[in-house]
Amino acid sequence: MTAIRAMSAAEIAGPPGLPRLLAGVTSADAPATLDEHLSVYGLLPSPSAVDLTVLVEASGLLGRGGAGFPTATKLRAVAARRGRPIVVANGTEGEPISGKDKVLVRYLPHLVLDGAAAAAQALGAREAIVAVSRTDREGLDALSAAIAERGAGLDKRVRLRAVAVPDGFVAGEETALVQFLNRGVAKPTFTPPLPFERGVGKAPTLVQNVETLAQLALIARFGSDWFREVGTADEPGSALVTISGAVAEPGVYEVALGTPLRELVALAGGVTEHVRAFLVGGFFGSWLGEREAAEASLLEADLRPRGAKLGARAIVVLPTSACGICESARAMRYLADSSAAQCGPCIYGLDAIARWFERLSARQRLDERKQLTRWIQQVRGRGACSHPDGAAGFATSALRVFAHEAEQHLQGRCEAKRQVLPTPAVAR
């Protein structure tokens, strides 16, 4: 039997340096099998051998889904509730410019399942659900095959299952995910209760991003000191980053937190054109001008003073052949159309902001800038989820970084030769 033949983690040292997570990728075309997975990482230690929450706390692991919430705090919050908890691994990744969770689920399903099972065992949960977008057939197939391969032996008492979730930017928001699992509606809910208070089937529910759980699976094996060998004291460990746009080799890379942005660009084969700006942190993130990004590092502590955030670490390199205003207008329209359409300020506010950008993009006469600024301020904090806040942050950064192009548009000029940001059509 595989599990018995495989070496335990104690016999296998944690990967020195990088990659860590991606060290388990054995083939560019297929998910790592259980044998391959175990030969790289060994078995998870028995739940009775480690106090996972203490280990995770010492590791300083922060959630990798975008919000960066301390994982140990979430574990403790769920553990403190009455009733048997449930674990949900969030691999929905609705962000159009992020691919790291899909890579994890497709290539390293066992690492994700290890993390979900380990968290479930630590909390006394009997069920762990891995949620993936229903458009991600490869991910669903990889998970189903991996769950079948593990059989009943590996994850004592924890039942693992994969669930297909509707596509969409907001469907992966954690209350939306919980509501979908409860009653098939993938839209955010008013809080409280938060999922840790009352989640799936009313049980205290731990919702964690799949990368967070994959990191947790490594911490359970190799410990918190090993985890802290890379990264900084406050933002320790490695992280997956998705980089696209004007680079030679766009894709998903694993880097130490704190890595300079220019090193990531070099890792991705360097730039292919002159660079105008960087979008950092996905569609909920911010634009950074080429010059201000030159010194930036992949660290919240470094980006915060620059008015940006790392979020789920999706980065787009915008070349000078693309126009920041036109790109932002399309992204704002995508964000407005991606609203769950439940809250008035999000429905009307984001649409108004998107229209303003669209008129500027089309070089039409504009309403007053003052009005736009007011809309941006007004939508913040007025939705059930943070969708309007994310969109407002994006719009603010576009106005700041592309002020010069905005002026040119007002004078009827635009330098756009091509489009860069992917803005999928939104079914409404």
Add this chain to the structure above:
Amino acid sequence: MKRVRVNPIACEGHGLCAELLPERIELDEWGFPIVDPEPVTGEAARHAARAVEACPTLALLLEADIRT
């Protein structure tokens, strides 16, 4: 101490709250309430209670102010 909060999913923008509690609520240009999160006391607290009762969709809430 209590403060008012809106459930934005339930709110349909009827706007009664802004008439009954002008001390804390104004409407945006689409008729949805913008709420001042400052706690309500005295007369404002009475107005708040009336506004909560009058909301046709029960979207206005009077909550314990957890910051105090």
